[in-house]
Amino acid sequence: MTTDYQKVEFPYVRSQDQDAREPVDHPVVVVGAGPIGLTAAIDLAQQGVPVVVLDDDNKLSSGSRAICFAKRTLEIWDRLGCGERMVQKGVSWNVGKVYFRDELVYSFNLLPESGYRRPAFINLQQYYCEGYLCEHAQALANLELRWKSKVVGVEGQGDGVALRVETPEGPYRLHADYVIACDGARSPIRGMIGQESIGRSFRDRFLIADVKMQAGFPPERWFWFDPPFHRNQSVLLHRQPDDVWRIDFQLGADADPEEEKKPERVIPRIQALLGRDAQFEIEWVSVYTFSCSRMDKFRQGRILFAGDAAHCVSPFGARGANSGVQDAENLAWKLKLVLARKAPDALLDTYDDERGYAANENIQCSTRATDFITPKNNVSRMFRDATLKLSKDHAFARRLVNSGRLSLPATLHDSPLNTPDCDTFSGEMAPGAPAADGPVMVRGDAGWFLAQIGGDFNGVYFSDGTLSGDIHRSFASLSRGAIPLTAIVVAPKGISLPDSPGGTTVVEDSEGLLRQRYDARAGTFYLMRPDQHVCARWRRFDVDATRAALARATCTG
Amino acid sequence: MQTLIVEPNIVRPDDFYEALIDMHRDLTDEQSQMANAALILLLANHIGDLGVLREAIAAARTSVKPT
Incomplete structure (x- = not known):
C-alpha cells in the first residue's frame, strides 16, 4: 500500500514528561518538524544524542513548497541514510534553459562532469521529503517526535532553556540544555525572545500552480523572461514526481492574492502556456511574496536558530531549504561534542560564524537574481532586456543572465576552524570546502x-x-x-x-x-x-x- | 593593477563620436536607450577588469550627481 503523504496525520501521544512534577531535562529539543528540524534531529540522534522534536501540527507540508533539493543536500541525507529514497522518488535534473520572449537564449548544465553519485538537483514535493525523514526518524530509539505540541513560552537560563508546551491535553514544562529553533520564516521562538529577521521585502507577487498532466517536456528547469503567453512577467516550469508540474508565474506588485488563486484566474494562465486543449488538473495553488532577511546572530545563548527561522531568501536559486539542511548538519556535530564535554561551548559560536557567512552568500545571490527577474525601474529593465537580447549571440552576456544562481554549498573560507594552507594546492578543495565526491x-x-x-x-x-x-x-x-x-x-x-x-x-x-x-x-x-x-x-x-x-x-x- | 584611462586614448576621436551618434540614427528613444545599454554591456565585457569598471561607473555617476 502506498502512503498518501498529503493526507498523513500523526497521532498526538501523551508524553511521560506531562506527568512529571518537575520539568524533565533533555539534552536537545528541536522545535519544528520540517526538513531542517528533522535533519538536525536525525543527525544528532544517530550520533548518539537523544532528541525531542516538538511540532505544533500533526501533518506534513501542505502543498509541494520547497521542491528543489541540491546535490549537497542529497549528500547530507545520504550520510544520514535517507538520500536514496529521495533520489529514487525524485526527478533528477542538471539542465536549465532560459527563454526570452519566444526564443531559447541559452541552456546550462549544472553538473557538466560525471563521476558524482548525485545529480545537481532532484525535484521532490516537500511532503515526500518530510514524510521520508519522519519515517526514518520514527525508527530511531533516541528520537522522539511529539505532534500537536506547541511551544508557547521559552526562557533562556544559565544552564539551558525552559520551555512551556501546549498540547490538546493542556500545557506542560520542559527543560533543554539546548534548543534548535527550526520553526520557519515566522519563527514564534524568535519572536518570544524579542529577536527579528531583518532585510529587504520584495513587492512582486508570484503564483505557484502545481498541475497534474501527461506532458512530454524533459526533466529540465525552463525559465521564460517576458514570454508571449505571459507578457512582461517571468514564468518557471519544473517537473515533479507523480506527473505533477510546478508552474510559477510572476504576477507583479499589484496582483490581488485572493483573486489570483481562483480557478477562473489560474486556468487561463496555464492554458496560455500549454495550449487551450491541454488536459490538466490543478493540484495546489499558492500566491506568495518573499523577503531576503536574516537574524543578526543565529546563536542566542542556548537557542540556536536554523533554516528559515534564521534567514530567508527568495525562491530563485533554491537556497532556502538547501541552506537550512546545511545549517542542521553544521550544528549537529558541534552540539554533540559540546554536550559530551569534548569541546567548549565556544565551538557553538562558530555555527553562527560559518552559517552566517553562508547566509550572506545566499542572500546576496538570491537578491541579485530577484533584481534581475523583477527590474525595479525602466533603466534596470532596459539593461535586463539588453542582456537577454545579447545572450542569444554573445556568450559573455549569458554569464550575466540571472534566473537564479542555483544552490551550491558555501566554501567556509574564513572559518576560524580552518587551518590555513602552508603547502601549495590548486582546485576547489580549500579548507572550508565541502568535500567532493568521486x-x-x-x-x-x-x-x-x-x-x-x-x-x-x-x-x-x-x-x-x-x-x-x-x-x-x-x-x-x-x-x-x-x-x-x-x-x-x-x-x-x-x-x-x-x-x-x-x-x-x-x-x-x-x-x-x-x-x-x-x-x-x-x-x-x-x-x-x-x-x-x-x-x-x-x-x-x-x-x-x-x-x-x-x-x-x-x-x- | 589597471586603472581607468581618462587621458586621451581614442585613436580618431571625431570618427568615434560620429559613429556613436550614427548608431542612434532612425531609432526611437526607447530603441536608442536599448542600444546604449547593449553598448555598455559589450564594452564592459571588453574591459573585463572589475576595478576599472567600478571606477568608470563612479566617474559616470559623479558626472551627473557630484558627491
Missing part, C-alpha cells in the same frame, strides 16, 4: 567516496599504494584520541589493497577522479570534519600538525 572501489565493490567519510573526523591519506608502519601507527593513535579521527587510505587507480589490520579503510580511486578533484599526490593528507568539510590539508602527513588542526577545528586548542 567513484571508489571499497573491498572489491564499486562505491562512493563520500559514503566512507563523515559523522566523525576523518583523515584522508592519498597513498602511492603502500602505507608505512609509522603512518599506520599514527593513524591508530589518532583513532584513539578523545576526539577520534578515522583514517581512510586512497590507493591509486589500478591498485587494490586490503583494509589495514588496524581498521583503516582502504579505497581505490577507481577512475582517478579523487586525485584530480583534491589535487592530490602520493603523501597528500586531508583532514575532514564530521560534516564532510575540509579543515586542513598537507602534502605530507604529520601527526603533530594533524593533532593541532583537529584541536583548532574543535576549539580545543
Whole structure:
C-alpha cells in the first residue's frame, strides 16, 4: 500500500514528561518538524544524542513548497541514510534553459562532469521529503517526535532553556540544555525572545500552480523572461514526481492574492502556456511574496536558530531549504561534542560564524537574481532586456543572465576552524570546502567516496599504494584520541589493497577522479570534519600538525 | 593593477563620436536607450577588469550627481 503523504496525520501521544512534577531535562529539543528540524534531529540522534522534536501540527507540508533539493543536500541525507529514497522518488535534473520572449537564449548544465553519485538537483514535493525523514526518524530509539505540541513560552537560563508546551491535553514544562529553533520564516521562538529577521521585502507577487498532466517536456528547469503567453512577467516550469508540474508565474506588485488563486484566474494562465486543449488538473495553488532577511546572530545563548527561522531568501536559486539542511548538519556535530564535554561551548559560536557567512552568500545571490527577474525601474529593465537580447549571440552576456544562481554549498573560507594552507594546492578543495565526491572501489565493490567519510573526523591519506608502519601507527593513535579521527587510505587507480589490520579503510580511486578533484599526490593528507568539510590539508602527513588542526577545528586548542 | 584611462586614448576621436551618434540614427528613444545599454554591456565585457569598471561607473555617476 502506498502512503498518501498529503493526507498523513500523526497521532498526538501523551508524553511521560506531562506527568512529571518537575520539568524533565533533555539534552536537545528541536522545535519544528520540517526538513531542517528533522535533519538536525536525525543527525544528532544517530550520533548518539537523544532528541525531542516538538511540532505544533500533526501533518506534513501542505502543498509541494520547497521542491528543489541540491546535490549537497542529497549528500547530507545520504550520510544520514535517507538520500536514496529521495533520489529514487525524485526527478533528477542538471539542465536549465532560459527563454526570452519566444526564443531559447541559452541552456546550462549544472553538473557538466560525471563521476558524482548525485545529480545537481532532484525535484521532490516537500511532503515526500518530510514524510521520508519522519519515517526514518520514527525508527530511531533516541528520537522522539511529539505532534500537536506547541511551544508557547521559552526562557533562556544559565544552564539551558525552559520551555512551556501546549498540547490538546493542556500545557506542560520542559527543560533543554539546548534548543534548535527550526520553526520557519515566522519563527514564534524568535519572536518570544524579542529577536527579528531583518532585510529587504520584495513587492512582486508570484503564483505557484502545481498541475497534474501527461506532458512530454524533459526533466529540465525552463525559465521564460517576458514570454508571449505571459507578457512582461517571468514564468518557471519544473517537473515533479507523480506527473505533477510546478508552474510559477510572476504576477507583479499589484496582483490581488485572493483573486489570483481562483480557478477562473489560474486556468487561463496555464492554458496560455500549454495550449487551450491541454488536459490538466490543478493540484495546489499558492500566491506568495518573499523577503531576503536574516537574524543578526543565529546563536542566542542556548537557542540556536536554523533554516528559515534564521534567514530567508527568495525562491530563485533554491537556497532556502538547501541552506537550512546545511545549517542542521553544521550544528549537529558541534552540539554533540559540546554536550559530551569534548569541546567548549565556544565551538557553538562558530555555527553562527560559518552559517552566517553562508547566509550572506545566499542572500546576496538570491537578491541579485530577484533584481534581475523583477527590474525595479525602466533603466534596470532596459539593461535586463539588453542582456537577454545579447545572450542569444554573445556568450559573455549569458554569464550575466540571472534566473537564479542555483544552490551550491558555501566554501567556509574564513572559518576560524580552518587551518590555513602552508603547502601549495590548486582546485576547489580549500579548507572550508565541502568535500567532493568521486567513484571508489571499497573491498572489491564499486562505491562512493563520500559514503566512507563523515559523522566523525576523518583523515584522508592519498597513498602511492603502500602505507608505512609509522603512518599506520599514527593513524591508530589518532583513532584513539578523545576526539577520534578515522583514517581512510586512497590507493591509486589500478591498485587494490586490503583494509589495514588496524581498521583503516582502504579505497581505490577507481577512475582517478579523487586525485584530480583534491589535487592530490602520493603523501597528500586531508583532514575532514564530521560534516564532510575540509579543515586542513598537507602534502605530507604529520601527526603533530594533524593533532593541532583537529584541536583548532574543535576549539580545543 | 589597471586603472581607468581618462587621458586621451581614442585613436580618431571625431570618427568615434560620429559613429556613436550614427548608431542612434532612425531609432526611437526607447530603441536608442536599448542600444546604449547593449553598448555598455559589450564594452564592459571588453574591459573585463572589475576595478576599472567600478571606477568608470563612479566617474559616470559623479558626472551627473557630484558627491
